[in-house]
Amino acid sequence: MYQQNGEEIFVIDGHVHLWDATEENIDHRGGEEFIQCFYDYHTTFTPEDRQWDLDEYRKYGPDRMVDDLFATAAADMAIFQPTYLTDFYTEGFNTTEQNAELAAEYPERFVLNGTFDPRDGDEGLEYLDELHDKYDIPGVKLYTAEWRGDSKGWRLDDEEAFEFLEKCLELGIENIHAHKGPTIRPLNRDAFDVGDIDDAASSFPELNFIVEHVGLPRLDDFCWIGTQESNVYGGLAVAAPFAQNRPGKFSEILSELLWWLGEDRVLFGSDYAIWNPDWLVEEVLEAELTQEHRAEYGVEWDVETKKKVMGENIADLYDIDIEAKRETFRNDDISQEFGLEDHYASGDPAPADD
Template identity: 70%
Template sequence: MYQYEGEDVFVIDGHLHWWDASKENIKHEGGEQFIRCFYDYHTGFTPEERQWSLEEYRKYDADRMLRDVFGDGHADMGILQPTYLNEFYKEGFNTIDRCAELVEEHPERFIVNGRFDPREGEAGLRELERQKEEYDVKGVKLYTAEWRGDSKGWRLDSEEAFEYLEKCAELGIKNVHPHKGPTIRPLNRDAFDVADVDAAATSFPELNFVVEHVGLPRLDDFCWIAAQEPNVYGGLAVAAPFAETRPRKFGEIMGELLYWLGEDRILFGSDYAIWEPEWLIEAVMEAEMTPEQREEFGVELDLETKRKIMGENAARLYDIDIEKRKEILREDGISERFGIADQYDESAAAD
């Protein structure tokens, strides 16, 4: 468990991937463009001494992920967010079935979300039912700019998408995570526009819409939507690296989010393996707003706020009892394996 100024902070990394962009898995030039664009984000934000080579970035094994996220990475739990990209990759880029292997091995650590694409029709609805039945998913990750045949994207406020959202409500899949952030080459920028969240959130108040990447670069649009929709949340993946590379910009982003959404509707995410959670968690926990920003927005980025953002808000959405989870993690094989078992030991913490 992460320690900040002598205080425990339970961290749930809300945005993890376990992808395969190996050359053997690429079937379309878009797959190569996609992973190289990811890699550009990686090298553009990651401190030089922590950067991976392109080859190790293409596909990493479970041991590497476990060490990066839970060993060196300070996180206590993580939510796996699938991204299929079947037009680009033979076996998919980051599928629920592959991610579920991690959950099966380490259920105390991982949660896996499902996904849907309304262009798949009745077959897609059956697949969503399978995901719920087989993995008991409590959320779905949506990629509205994903290609399918001649289609270069879809909208969350479409009639077809509403049918799937109705199915989510029926199945008890209450957390909807649409990617509404930067474009990844060669996808269409407009297909990631945040505007379609508005009607969907209004029409399905029983669902939570966790807008990943807080709409960047459309932060203002996102904030205005979230201000009027109490079931809209912001996921900090992509925003979080600014805490290290452009701390004043990060202060501005957090000021806007805290002003419009409040501290209860913001969730931390590293976007692993685009970035590793170790340095991101440290940077976010050390982040401060300038005096001018605190005065302008009328908010504080204090420890209690950070506790909510780093784990408590995600725990509420995913029905995680943090204190009970700590007890489970005290017996966790991963903790022992990476030498962090004492972080969950009450007597050690008291010392």
């Protein structure tokens, strides 16, 4: 939990990965380009003294991940968002199965999401069933720009995609995280396009559509869709680290999001290991909206808003009881390992909001 002015802010990192981009796992030049591109993002928005070298970035392993997320209680919980990329990486880049091992070790701390790809047809539907049976996944991460054989991508408003969304509904997989941000290989097809969220979200009002990276570089389209579809949410991964070296820009983007979507529909995510919550959470929570933006947009980045964006909003989507978690964390494996018992025991529990 982050302590600020006597308040405790419970942090659920809504977007983390455990990936393997070692050279042995790369079987397409796209795999090397992909990790290099990720690394550019890492160095661009990470303070110099917190940057990793490329080798440790290729594969950091579960111990380091747990340490980075939880050792200083930078995050209290985290949600795994898989990225398969099986055309680029022999064993996949960051699959549900790979994430599952660590998630199973600390089930109180991690939420494990799955994925689907409508181009897999019936096999894909079966795989979704399997993920549900095996891991009881509460959500999926979707990568519409993923390259699969000759295909350069797919859309969430395709007929085939709707079949999978039907299936999610049937299985009670309610949280649909779509990567709508920096992408890979769409030739002239506009894979940044968030337009497909619109139809999917209005056709499946029971599902929650979390647009990861708030549609950047299509923030405008995303916000406009968000004003019309109340089940559309914005995931801050990529936008968050602007707080560190482009504070004015961060202030502006956050103001836009709070104005268009409101404080209940913006969700924090670090995109670990692109960025590390061990410094990012503090940067985001210590960031301020500029005077001009507060006047222009009439929004605030105050402690109530921070609590919602950093944890409460995601907790609502994933039925996480923050108070019960705080109780649990007074004595769970992680707290014992890092000596955090007092951290979770201290202070009066904040009154529940609802």
